[in-house]
Amino acid sequence: MNDDRPQPRKPFRRLLLTGAAGNLGRQLRGPLAAWADVVRVSDIAPLGEVAAHEEASIVDLADRAAVHALLEGVDAVVHLGGISVEAPFDDLLQSNILGLYNVYSAAQKQGVKRIVYASSNHAVGFHPVTEVLGIDAPLRPDCLYGVSKCFGEALSRYYFDRFGLETVCLRIGSSFEAPKNPRMLVTFLSYRDFIELVRCSLFTNRVGHAIVYGVSDNRVKWVDNTKAAFLGFRPQDSSIEFEAMFPVGAPTADLDDPAQSFQGGPFVLAGPME
Amino acid sequence: MNDDRPQPRKPFRRLLLTGAAGNLGRQLRGPLAAWADVVRVSDIAPLGEVAAHEEASIVDLADRAAVHALLEGVDAVVHLGGISVEAPFDDLLQSNILGLYNVYSAAQKQGVKRIVYASSNHAVGFHPVTEVLGIDAPLRPDCLYGVSKCFGEALSRYYFDRFGLETVCLRIGSSFEAPKNPRMLVTFLSYRDFIELVRCSLFTNRVGHAIVYGVSDNRVKWVDNTKAAFLGFRPQDSSIEFEAMFPVGAPTADLDDPAQSFQGGPFVLAGPME
């Protein structure tokens, strides 16, 4: 190949970030600049200002041809795209099921080596709050959105077993500036820890098909990443600093309230939507 | 209550059988007559002669309104409908994903109590042939069809956890008159054992969300139903009587042939189709 360009100074030549206009996507655009010569950002929503090292692309994930074009020349993908809350099934079908298939089908065709996939703790949210889940806990989706994430974990497993396309499934908890309610004291993932988790997922030499919980080092734990320690993710933050925001009362009386009894919290009652 | 109608003589008032025109559906129409006053049979293909106790209905599972009508007045469902081999994703999306959602959504609305769901051993077919899988083995789909079955197991789990709608997921092996190749000596499920498995799944008083492998009592075993013994399924048949059909040679040399190394056999190489 006749390639006059100077060799890349950064680890990746081109990374793709989908869902780049969303809450978490916006957190990643900065850090990605240090990891790849070119960062291709995509979303169905406007992407704002585009930096010199970025390629921006408005894409509907359900549009197969567009997705195949989007994956061209990409080394690895951070796939945050699609719907991340409970939604009518037909919407999830388009973005999280068909859309995800389009991403994997295109990635395999284009020779992409790895996808960091935003799964969710809602894939296992119907486990009770009195258990601590390992990464091999049985799937217990707590809403149709959670079911769509179970689909994604199964699809990506298949692409790894069949084609060697590696995936890290991030079962992200609640990643915001700060917890918004007492439950989020348990599921909180700081932005800094989120970015570190993505970094580990991209740079660990081998990941196979991995599952890891995306939570900070909070005091109360419903999940246990021991078996994912090969990723080297060590959260730096904790929701402990936010505990005073939610003064603790006596436990509420109603043992039969699913939103209090299951890890998914209010999501367990959110669906299905019409 | 003043109810002048004669009481039903059979355990179920109305059972729905989807996929009734298929290979396994045809095996069940006879036995179902003994279990329900009315058997509603449906398929996208012609259903043949309709018996007096049957209600026949040609339905595309992707047609939500038609599926909701189909589920009206039904006590329980044996859901064999949809695609049961590797197929292009867009076809699986319609029949096995959207179609299945339509079935569960309608069942929940109509107050159906239980669904016997034809899952498949292809949901776990990427496990090697040198392991014996319990019902809690991690999902390892071996093709996109298998991925669609993983979706179904997750969706039905959700409907049980959320609404108490019970499901037995039958991970059916190879159910034919006789095994067609050496691999099927391991995965063989006789028609008689298949019918018994459906009977157990319908009549066991409580099933919750259960998973069970559909195999006869074959000599070689890749799966172990110990943890599903509460269903009371005891296969009566075995592929041993067919072993002479496939004279055994020395093991083939190629350890790298996935079709020989994984439980899914040739399915592991079948997909994805375009």
Next chain:
Amino acid sequence: MNDDRPQPRKPFRRLLLTGAAGNLGRQLRGPLAAWADVVRVSDIAPLGEVAAHEEASIVDLADRAAVHALLEGVDAVVHLGGISVEAPFDDLLQSNILGLYNVYSAAQKQGVKRIVYASSNHAVGFHPVTEVLGIDAPLRPDCLYGVSKCFGEALSRYYFDRFGLETVCLRIGSSFEAPKNPRMLVTFLSYRDFIELVRCSLFTNRVGHAIVYGVSDNRVKWVDNTKAAFLGFRPQDSSIEFEAMFPVGAPTADLDDPAQSFQGGPFVLAGPME
């Protein structure tokens, strides 16, 4: 030692059977005759006709001195005594807790080598009917009677770890001539199998502190004795022959009925009594 007596012709010199006047005790008096030169039988109720090889003793297990006398010169004990249904706590306290302590305390003092202890499936009856329990399943007593059996399993464990006094805890299901209701099709233990289970428990050379479920080879299984296979218990009978007594209907609708949902059946609602 100068011992002119003829050597015993039977394996044991003296066996003690407590609860000998009860339903299961009566089944054992015959077989025990073949296993020991002397069979000491005791109960709080009348013991009927006493055979030549028997020593009969009316004993209240809560009477420590009487129990110590009862254990004198005994090689091994089959302890069926005490209450075997839900009862007011104060009654259980006397017969199943204090009474059991008296038996173990006396046995240890008298150098008894082994006790076959009638525990109960009600020690684990709050597990759901959709699980299959190994012998290491967590304790889930379904009534105060079940709690008293958990006490007995812990007490006997202590006497083994501390003094080497061996115990086999028989978690007996429903041992009658025939099942009395549909649930007993699952928990049925024929008299013949019960006797065989006691025989295995007495004659296996080493048992340590063992737990084993007392059920026949019924079609539906809630328990799994694989880890107790060193006892050599192989049931010969099955409730299958009684299945026709209880015609199966469609599953009942009420998922919230504990008596249908848990292995303990109606026991889960029986206690506590006043």
Next chain:
Amino acid sequence: MNDDRPQPRKPFRRLLLTGAAGNLGRQLRGPLAAWADVVRVSDIAPLGEVAAHEEASIVDLADRAAVHALLEGVDAVVHLGGISVEAPFDDLLQSNILGLYNVYSAAQKQGVKRIVYASSNHAVGFHPVTEVLGIDAPLRPDCLYGVSKCFGEALSRYYFDRFGLETVCLRIGSSFEAPKNPRMLVTFLSYRDFIELVRCSLFTNRVGHAIVYGVSDNRVKWVDNTKAAFLGFRPQDSSIEFEAMFPVGAPTADLDDPAQSFQGGPFVLAGPME
């Protein structure tokens, strides 16, 4: 509702502390003041000075009527009462078995929501010192006192499964100002950590029936609370600061000394007492 009373300023309206005159009870009376408007303290021994927010009550736990009166109007209980060392069985029977039943029976009748129950590491003390126990380790009581704690764990499990009355079983190690011997370097629980453990047990929104080891963050560990991390207990102290008190010699030679070989230490030889 027309309720003129000022709303309580503290999370609990009324907490009951049993065993309040004992070593650990005395540690808790101060902290409880901050958690409840009224703290009812009870013991069989004199309770010392009674604070303004306290209600004091001398109660023998074996006195059922007195215990029922004691539980009236109580939100939650910290139950430290009863005997906490090896003792004659008849004493344990009164205080730790009958007494505990009285507490649970009364709590259920009075609508108490939660009990924090002082179990003990002596419920599992016959495990060897070369194992690390999870909260699901099999029961191995090392003395009759330990057997009485096994009874308590089973009884409280029953009340949770049957009535939804929640319990946290604290398997407390050695909670003193400082370790008193080398073994206590492993089992040490500082007073501060003990208080924090009770706090977590009272304030975690849902606990179900939980088991947790009460040990500080000591260097050597025989127990592992990973599966109880939903309680949020993070010890702040460690016996490391006391290690110099017990200069380490070469390991002693006698592998057959039970007091050196089992986690229960000298307790394994303490019982049974007459």
Next chain:
Amino acid sequence: MNDDRPQPRKPFRRLLLTGAAGNLGRQLRGPLAAWADVVRVSDIAPLGEVAAHEEASIVDLADRAAVHALLEGVDAVVHLGGISVEAPFDDLLQSNILGLYNVYSAAQKQGVKRIVYASSNHAVGFHPVTEVLGIDAPLRPDCLYGVSKCFGEALSRYYFDRFGLETVCLRIGSSFEAPKNPRMLVTFLSYRDFIELVRCSLFTNRVGHAIVYGVSDNRVKWVDNTKAAFLGFRPQDSSIEFEAMFPVGAPTADLDDPAQSFQGGPFVLAGPME
């Protein structure tokens, strides 16, 4: 290739049987005739009459050059050679350690595809007789001979992971015409079942590196082959027919007798020899 020879009529072209002059080797020479065109038999002892289809070879396994010659042109090996009882370490070192390395090293060089390796239950004989071992039980050799079998299992694992050379490790119990003592009622493997086990090990299409216990379907079980069911081994015989040879007495009193307490029986006291 110009190969005028008629194609082989039997599954294997050439099988090697080592230890062919031993007790079990002699049982196999007949059956092997049906499985291979040529059966190469070897031993350090005289091999008796040599059949037309046999190639006989007196080889000391410690003689590397001789072993490499022995493996030439072989498809698969049944390796029964070496010492099969407790022996001085220096003897085991030559035949079971150096000798085994020679076999594997030569097999790998010669392109042999599979070795059926006579391991032993003495690799796990220091487990107590009150446990039932799966094929993944931790190694607990009960003598130096057992240690040499642990070496063999590790060495063969390495050759599989490194070179794909498959091995089935047969943990053979007591294979004789009939049990010789009460312990052998548990460990008995009939000659017919032994031959069937070797047949399964040779003919199963893929075995990877497998471990399986060689015992008949005896009444008492210390081992459980569930996880090896992919081999299709179903014993036809049982020691039940021999039970009358060993009248059962009361259990012997001495819990501290290792020969009674551990699965290895008298082997646990046999070594080390000088």
Next chain:
Amino acid sequence: MNDDRPQPRKPFRRLLLTGAAGNLGRQLRGPLAAWADVVRVSDIAPLGEVAAHEEASIVDLADRAAVHALLEGVDAVVHLGGISVEAPFDDLLQSNILGLYNVYSAAQKQGVKRIVYASSNHAVGFHPVTEVLGIDAPLRPDCLYGVSKCFGEALSRYYFDRFGLETVCLRIGSSFEAPKNPRMLVTFLSYRDFIELVRCSLFTNRVGHAIVYGVSDNRVKWVDNTKAAFLGFRPQDSSIEFEAMFPVGAPTADLDDPAQSFQGGPFVLAGPME
């Protein structure tokens, strides 16, 4: 006993350090001075300057008589001797197999109480880098050297079960001044942590037959010492401080490179040597 000698001021009377001239042996000679009155050091290579408290001895471990002399009067052994890299089998046979037998045989005869044995992570190096191994992970040696360490773990287990001779098997990773390549960032064990691990192994009162991984508190973890926490080993160092030495690039493409895929790294391709 009439013993005029002053009592030893140090915990051990005489410790033996084999392999004292090697990389790790040299690290230990200093610390051992504080733990024993006499430190006997041995190697096959020159031992350098001998301190006043040391006894030096040049010994070939394959020389049985010399090894028996070496073990005389020893309380405990730190056995680092033998070969610690891949080597021709005949060399490993002499030093790591025969040599190790000589050490254990002599230790048992001389009444030595404990051996700290340098096993290796290469005993389990054929596990993939995407797993986290507990101390009970199945053996997966990655080279013949690793196989010799499996032999050592089995041999030492036997000596513990048979004679009560305790061993701690240290599965040492990469113990150097600093990591030498990216893989060693995971397997790094600082000298300080190595010394602490030996200290814990010698001074813990009971160790039975223990296995523990020798790694510092590195960011990426392939192993988990939770079940060995009874040893009290808490690493103080981490390879994090060395991470900058090995700038991370994008993951390499070749999933089929065993040296990248397995925990053993390049060792998996090193053997067998001729």
